[in-house]
Amino acid sequence: MSFIPFAHALAARQDLPVPAWLFAWAASIVLIVSFFALSAAWREPKFEDEHARSLGERLSAILLSLPAQILSGAIGVFLLGVAVYAGLEGTEAPDRNFALTFLFVTCWLGFPFFSAIFGDLFRPFNPWRAVGRTVGAGFGAIAGQRPAHLAYPERLGRWPAAVGLLAVVWLEVIYGASGGVAVGLDPHACAVAALFYSVYTLAMMAVFGTEEWCERGEVFSVYFGMFGRLGIFGSRDGRLQRRRPFSAATKWATVPGSAALVIASIASTSYDGASEGAFKDGIESLFHRLADTGMNLTTALRLTDTIFMLLTFAGVGLIYLLGVRGMRTVPGAPSFAKLRTGFAHTLIPIALAYLVAHYFSLFVFQEQAQFGYLLSDPLGNGHTDLFGTAGSGIDFKVLSANAIWYVQVGALVVGHVIGLMLAHDRALVYWPNYRRATASQYWMLAVMVAFTCFGLYLLSVANG
């Protein structure tokens, strides 16, 4: 019986577990930082206002011009097309086919990493948005009126994106782990899934409108856009702006389902990491119980993994809600629903830290493949060498184990600090009384310490 998580299918090198001494130091630093933050934090909100400054009319005019939008949209559509074609027609070897690395590493990890610094980078390249806008414009030109759409149900909020996020991760790390076969997600299945998703997304855009669906339901727009709120660049009223880092995140969670989305992000990364370490024995135990009932091995494994993934989601959500419940006990607290929504954005840095900690090395290794042999031979069948790099490989010596450990631990500590900053800032809005604001943050501090130490623990037992 082989358990082959997604990363194993692509990366030939896995990370060593973080050693005990580093785990201890990191946990200590987290606690010291947390208590210091409580005792020495500021008394006026600093991030509620974006302090945005325009970047200049000329730059905005060029980057936001219609030709630039058409070009970036066309690039997105073209690359999605290449990925789907490679998945359908290329080799079934996951590590040799352009599709998997492009979709699940370059895009799935690259957009969060870089959007968290520079703002939402996916929006201009979103292929479905480009198609939706083109079709909408074509309809308008022919019919002489804007297409009519149904009003998006407000209560639905970002729930479709949250469910979609879990579905994408399920496809990535669970569906591909078929019993006893060390293939991971195969490129053909990945391409078919992309086609199904495209049809679904375009249909939803037709029903609710392109921009509305991108804002609420389109998984990738919402997910990457969430990390983009941490970044320093954005646009408003047709102008590019530079804003205070993290400040745009404070207005992100005003839509229902936002908390579920960020919790799903933390949970899915946690599950992927834990399935190779902390949950390994539990998964094997439940799998064998199910298999002993006569269930098909593949079904038993997928069902087991799905149960553990949902339990992780429930566990992460429960920890957050306990923190919110605790804040509710502080005199002058807003309603539970308002607190639940109002503090959801403080988890975005934690979600990003989890991504960096768990996938940083995979990203560095696989991007060598992406811009090396996969670019020259997208189908992976050895018949093409477009840029003369088809024979290149991955240099696994580019990162030492120590370098990976320090990046992992550093990401979690920095994410923890930013999360605390945002939570403290929001508390000052809800409790103008500084003492009460600080009292409320004992609870969020406990939540953050729990997530950060859990993240460190997962790293310390990963691949152990």
Place this chain on the structure above:
Amino acid sequence: MNTRTALIGAGLVVVAVVLFVVLGGGSDSSSNSSSTTETAEVPTIVVNQQGEPVGGVADLTYKKGDRIHFEVEVPFEEEIHLHGYDVAKEVPKGGGTVTYDLPAEIEGVFEAELEGRGEQILELKVEP
């Protein structure tokens, strides 16, 4: 005692406890381990007719700079692939034994598998 002093004091106590528990209670688990059949000091992974490693997936741990040295005994024609180090060895028709002997120069966790069957037979760790 004011609130700030109490907080810092509480923080230091918790930190001390964490350091004591983790560092004091933790044991070094990096010692070499193997679920392989040891023959003449060279670990040997024996694969059965069903294409599975006898005793489960083998587990070998080396320090960077050591020599990775093990054998794989397979009763049928196959290709053994040590990922990461990217070393493939052919087992001839009728089966046979292949030997891996190479410097441990890349840190990390790696798999060796029966390439044709996609069956993992070894988890190799190289520590700093």
